Amino acid sequence: MKTALDFSEIHAGMLAEVGGKAANLGELTRAGLPVPPGWVLTTEAYRQVALDLETSGEDLAARARRHLLQAPVPDDVREEILKAYAALGDDVPVAVRSSATAEDLPFASFAGQQDTFLNVVGGAAVVDAVRRCWASLWTDRAVAYRESNGIDHAAVRLAVVVQAMVDARVAGVMFTANPVTGRRHEAVIDASPGLGEAVVSGAVNPDRFLVFDGRILERHAGDKRLVIRSLPGGGTERVETAYDGLCLTDDEVLRLAELGNRVEKHYGSPQDTEWALDDDGRLWLTQARPITxxxxxxxxxxxxxxxxxxxxxxxxxxxxxxxxxxxxxxxxSAGGAGLAGHAPADPLDGAAFMTSSGERMWIDLTTAVRSRNGRAILPRALTLGEARAVPVMERLFEDPRLSLADSSRRPFLRGLARFIRNVRLPSRVLTALTSPRRALALTVRLGEELDRRLRVPASATPAQRLDHAERVLVRTFPLIISVMPLAITGYGLFALASKLSGVPTNEMGDVLRSVPHNPTTEMDLELWRLATRVEPEPFKELTVAELVRRYQEERLPPVAQREITAFLATYGHRGVAEIDLGVPRWSEEPAHILGVLANYLRMDGDPDLAPAAQFARGEREARAAIAHVAARARLKGRWRAAVVRFGLGRTRRYAGLRELPKFYLVKTLAAIRRSLLVVGEHLVARGVLDAAGDVFFLDLRETRAALSSSADLRELVARRRETYERERRRRHVPRVLLSDGTEPESLAQPAADGALTGTPASAGTVTGVARVVLDPIGAHLEPGEILVCPSTDPGWTPLFLTAGGLVMEMGGAMSHGSVVAREYGIPAVVGVADATHRITSGQEITVDGAAGTVTLPS
Known part of the structure; x- marks a missing residue:
């Protein structure tokens, strides 16, 4: 088998044989782009040398490197290396680069994870560089990178690229989209004299150029104090230098950008390229990979x-x-749009404002951003739930590309009027003001009506189950959103009390402590009470996996078995990431709940710190806060004090209802999930799917079509699972995104070093040990530790019961975590950029929930 292939013999489909880097170089060569000549030693050669390599166990990286550096190169492989090298010319200087099968992939670039050897001269030196490239597949950093991206070590092979060196006057890197802001087609070029290794390795501050639409938007001169140059006979040297001015002319910059456009057009996606400019002014591409x-x-x-x-x-x-x-x-979303008279023709298409990207859902806010009404409403609405988005939106209001559209207000007012009418806003606000008993009874009736709608006869056919699912989903939002006028009344009166008393709302947080009628708080308290009733021994002695097995086999002690079953009958429809009906519920996978119970039962805490005691203390503090605000109002007039007491009393009755629509929505999704699992079982029986849960990797149209077709959907499901798992590893999701790829938040000025600021969410100051938690499943917080996390949904809130404070990267004053933190009386700051990266577990930090600051150790 031939193990050395010229670039012209390689195409993009040969990843397994030549690795990502060589596949790209072959693809670029075949496309007629200016690539220096070269060849690749295929993965077959690596396989022969690594045949006996054990890819598991301790000290894996060191053992693998030692094996590959000591194993002999097979004679036939050595001959192919020498023959292919000689074909380039007599002792041609070459770059020898690693090209792994898990490299330069659409989801993981692996840039810099394996080694490169520059200006290698002579056959023996090339053979040695090949061996060192093989060993570099097993550097500690490469092993860690593969593990973080879920790539099996045993499945990775290494090819080696050997490419003629360019005697570069200037070299560097070019991104065909801005990797910081995300803006597509905005080329970012870093350039420095000499070999590009100076730029790639970060050894120099290069010149930087931004190019968009044939115009140079920015020129920034770096100091370029180091040049890496080739040495006669092989190797490189680093030379300290002083270089005044820019190392590229405007014409060269524009030529580079045009070359980048050609590369991106060929691949159909933004590319990270390496390039060189020789003494004759010719541009060369030495590498290209996707910007992942x-x-x-x-x-x-x-x-x-x-x-x-x-x-x-x-x-x-x-x-x-x-x-x-x-x-x-x-x-x-189709049902929601229908409330304002904008229902789509087919509900399965969703509302016009709803779209998806990165397997996540997005709302198109362009119309609101470009309208006077929207600009008035958006900042106020976002302040409640996503405060960090407010300055982002305000900057967008100033973008000339998003100027106010010349349109009538009438459509907005008509839609608003329809919405108000359909959710019965006036009558429900009136009920909330005049009769809390009737208002709260309404929420119970809505829950009963929802339960009635969710019932599906056991005899329903798969097609009938799909009909029911679509019908319920369309009608769910109009039903559950009708609860919101009650919560809005409570918060409206809260704002009125602030205005009448002169006490700022951020100083009235204690009024919202321990509010009733919040289903999430009630769930958390019930889980804690459950921990006080069950037999503790199994939870202190057994692993969570064993607890789950015994619970499912009904072999837990009697009280524990009965009480946990009752808890899950009420709250088992909940879970982490519960807004996705494709995610298992606690009733299906109770490990999280049993793990939380085990953590509670292993604690030896002060009874006064028990959640029930804290909740009662919170109620007392809320009453005292109301008295304080009313007293301040009395200074401005007796009637003001009466109105404040009335208003804040109503606030406490209704504020907890903010969580009720979400509770009802998740109950709806859980019921539909159960029904769709039956449909999935039917498709498994017909040989269309492998498992019932695979139905969640289809959409509703595809599922309906599968009922009347014998087409095998298992390959489609496998591809989508792969995409889903890849997206689960994504570390960053923007809160606002423009259609040209720009993340507006990235354009903001960074905060001063060490300054962590966010939105005040729950007053109070606490100093304690930080615990960074990225996934609540299996997480454990010691009493008093400060929870630092990306964001929360109700699946996280059992952790709040032992937390001394909360720091969240996302959210606003009325987001879920903020509301629960206030109810539990723990200081909280939300909307803290990159908190989970800038804070590490074990650090002692101070959270000031009133000022919205997090202080780190100096």
Missing amino acids: TLYPLPERPRPGLRVYFSVNVAQGVMGPLTPMGQAAFRVI
């Missing part, structure tokens, strides 16, 4: 620049949604 860090652009693009807001970020779910979960959101 860019967030994907939303689907269903509409003309002009669009503004998208992340539903996932707003809901505290940073991970992706399954295809069926996305389909459900579209149908729900």
